[in-house]
Amino acid sequence: MSMKKMGLLAALFALMVQVSPILSSAHGGEMHEEDGEGSVKVMVDGRMVEGSAMISSDMSELMLPLRSIGEILGSEVRWDAEHQAVLINSAFYPENNSNSMDHSAHQEHQSMGDMGNMMMHPTPIVLDGVLYQADMDPIRMNGSLLVSSDTIEKAFHVQVKWNKALSKVQIISSATAQFEKEQEQVDNAFHGIGMVPVIAADGAKEFHLTAEIGPWSPVKGVVTNAWMFNGQAPGPVIRVTEGDRVRIKLDNKLPEPTAIHWHGLHLPNGMDGVPGLTQETVQVGDNYTYEFVASHPGTFMYHSHYDDMKQIGNGLYGAFIIDPKSSSSETKYDHDYTMMLSGFHVNTSDEEDQDYYTINGRSYPDTPSIIVKKGETVRIRMANIDTMEVHTMHLHGMDFKVIAKDGHPVKEPQTMNTVLIGPGETYDIALTADTIGSWMFHCHILDHTMNAGEMANGEMGGLITILKVTE
Numbered sequence: 001m002s003m004k005k006m007g008l009l010a011a012l013f014a015l016m017v018q019v020s021p022i023l024s025s026a027h028g029g030e031m032h033e034e035d036g037e038g039s040v041k042v043m044v045d046g047r048m049v050e051g052s053a054m055i056s057s058d059m060s061e062l063m064l065p066l067r068s069i070g071e072i073l074g075s076e077v078r079w080d081a082e083h084q085a086v087l088i089n090s091a092f093y094p095e096n097n098s099n100s101m102d103h104s105a106h107q108e109h110q111s112m113g114d115m116g117n118m119m120m121h122p123t124p125i126v127l128d129g130v131l132y133q134a135d136m137d138p139i140r141m142n143g144s145l146l147v148s149s150d151t152i153e154k155a156f157h158v159q160v161k162w163n164k165a166l167s168k169v170q171i172i173s174s175a176t177a178q179f180e181k182e183q184e185q186v187d188n189a190f191h192g193i194g195m196v197p198v199i200a201a202d203g204a205k206e207f208h209l210t211a212e213i214g215p216w217s218p219v220k221g222v223v224t225n226a227w228m229f230n231g232q233a234p235g236p237v238i239r240v241t242e243g244d245r246v247r248i249k250l251d252n253k254l255p256e257p258t259a260i261h262w263h264g265l266h267l268p269n270g271m272d273g274v275p276g277l278t279q280e281t282v283q284v285g286d287n288y289t290y291e292f293v294a295s296h297p298g299t300f301m302y303h304s305h306y307d308d309m310k311q312i313g314n315g316l317y318g319a320f321i322i323d324p325k326s327s328s329s330e331t332k333y334d335h336d337y338t339m340m341l342s343g344f345h346v347n348t349s350d351e352e353d354q355d356y357y358t359i360n361g362r363s364y365p366d367t368p369s370i371i372v373k374k375g376e377t378v379r380i381r382m383a384n385i386d387t388m389e390v391h392t393m394h395l396h397g398m399d400f401k402v403i404a405k406d407g408h409p410v411k412e413p414q415t416m417n418t419v420l421i422g423p424g425e426t427y428d429i430a431l432t433a434d435t436i437g438s439w440m441f442h443c444h445i446l447d448h449t450m451n452a453g454e455m456a457n458g459e460m461g462g463l464i465t466i467l468k469v470t471e
Contacts, residue, residue: 042169044072044158046222046356046452048347053169054146055162062162063139063146064169066125073156073173085124086138086145088155093126127155166454172221179217182361185232189360190368192321192338192381194239195230204245204291207238209260211304211316212253216344218356218363219451219461224346226315226361227254227304233315233361234340234385238302241323244294250282254311257281260290261305262320263424264407267292275306297324298407299381299426301340310350313387315361317342321381322407331403333430334376341384341391341421341443341463347452353389357448357462364449364464370441371468372433378467379403379430384421391448391463394418395431397439404428418444439467 042049042064049072051065066086070077075089083093123140125132125147132155136148149160152171159172187193197205209229216226216233229235240246252258259282261273271292275281282288303317319338324330340361343354359367372378380400384391394417401413406426419427442449443463451461 040167040169042069042171044069044171045173046219046224046346047072049171051144061136062149062160062169064149064152064160066138066145066147066152069152069171070156073158075156080126083124085126088125088127088132090126090129092129093124094129094131125151125155165459170221173223178215178223179220179366182217182232185236186360186362187368189232189234189237189319189340190337192237192239192319192336194237194321197240200247202245204247205240207246207248208251209235209248210251210253211258213255216315216361218344218346218358218361219366222346222356222451224314224344224356226344227311228315229318233344234342235302235316235318237319237321237338239321239323240294242294242297242325244322246290246292246294248290249287250290251287252282252284254284256307257283258304258306258311258316259288260302262290262292262300262302264298264300264426265292265320265322266295273305281306294322296407297322298404299338299383299428300407301383301385301426303385309387312342312385313345313350313354315342315344317385319381319383331430333379335370335372335378336381337370337378338381339383339465341382341393342386343389343462353447354386355453356451357389357443359463359465363451364442364461367465369466369468371470374433374436374469374471376433377430378433379428381426381428382419382421383426384423386423388423389448390420390422390445392418392420392444393441393463394444395439395441395467397435397437397467398431398433400429400431402427403430433467433469436469436471439469441465441467 040053040055042053049065050068054063067077070088078087080087080093085093087093122137123145125134125138134147134151139146152158153160157174161170161172163170195207197207200206212228213225214228214231215223216228217223226233250260259273259275259279269278271290272278273290300320300322301317302320304311317340319340339359341359343357345354346356348355356363370378382393399415399417401415402410402419403413404410419429421427449460449462449464
């Protein structure tokens with residue numbers, strides 16, 4: 001055994017005694033881990049990994065739980081008891097391998113003794129059918145395998161980073177490229193840019209929505225499985241004009257039934273989208289077509305009305321805007337923004353609080369900013385599609401007027417700087433950008449302004465955007 005490994009083992013053992021170690025057990029060849037107090041947490045694309053990392057006392061070496069990381073990245077990780085090896089995306093151990101260890105050698109290594117139940121003999125790793133040569137021998141601790149950060153990076157094509165502020169290991173996979181892919185969708189939703197309809201022979205505006213599950217990034221480096229319309233969460237904005245005849249086809253590619261409710265719209269009862277009341281559920285693989293006339297202008301939304309906590313709580317919703325017919329009396333604004341307020345359950349269950357609160361599917365600091373010039377007028381359409389939470393949206397530096405609520409103009413616009421928005425409510429506000437600077441616009445329920453339930457070094461997250469007023 002190399003002196004480097006002996007030194008690392010000694011350092012890790014000393015650290016384990018001090019910080020209440022990872023407690024491990026093996027049952028029938030399966031590898032399991034439980035965390036002790038003081039162990040170092042590991043996150044893959046923002047998702048918490050089962051098991052913990054260990055760091056040498058001089059912080060120079062990092063050992064990570066192989067199986068739980070591999071599985072969260074979608075790899076198959078199995079224990080080969082016959083060869084005392086770990087197989088990653090491999091059906092069998094390669095035969096006639098000069099590096100394989102016979103039984104007598106295994107016994108000799110095992111007899112070298114153990115240090116805090118950490119086995120000293122090398123544990124082979126087979127990756128994609130080939131024996132993998134790691135930079136450091138893995139460490140087995142009661143059946144749980146810890147490998148170096150270099151091994152994790154090369155085996156799974158990821159980046160491993162130590163976040164000193166959070167005292168956590170962060171692993172970033174290629175899936176974070178998803179973030180860049182989504183940016184155009186996020187920007188379109190923020191600016192209220194709607195889907196391009198197909199104009200049918202009868203003059204109806206036709207739209208197509210596909211309900212499906214896929215990856216989504218609330219912030220860069222965090223990926224969750226979202227419930228989506230057309231590959232985005234929230235779904236695309238549907239924007240039409242008062243009096244338009246609208247036809248919307250829903251294809252269900254989810255693993256369970258669904259339906260769409262057109263929240264706040266006046267339409268025929270059969271088109272209301274409530275399973276068991278106005279329609280049958282749209283079964284897996286089936287489709288359903290909704291048809292109605294856009295009755296009155298305003299800010300509305302559409303969302304699933306089946307298994308609501310799961311489907312809405314993980315992204316199955318979108319904005320529905322009906323513009324008024326052109327009128328000389330209509331107030332014009334220099335900018336028109338749309339903000340869907342909600343969140344994702346990345347590390348929490350559907351019945352628990354969300355741990356990433358979002359504006360149009362993004363959490364601060366990755367929410368788009370409102371960028372205007374001094375003196376310009378701004379309309380912001382806000383819709384709270386959260387399943388349980390109210391949001392108190394507060395603007396720094398200037399006031400705004402509430403001009404509409406739930407799709408209807410208010411008779412007397414009220415001047416405010418904070419507005420309380422309950423689940424299912426929409427508010428339209430208007431302001432004149434009269435003060436130069438970068439002004440925070442955020443929910444004043446402060447645990448809604450954190451990411452993953454934490455505020456490291458005072459850095460905020462969640463339901464925040466910035467109003468930037470320039471000359």
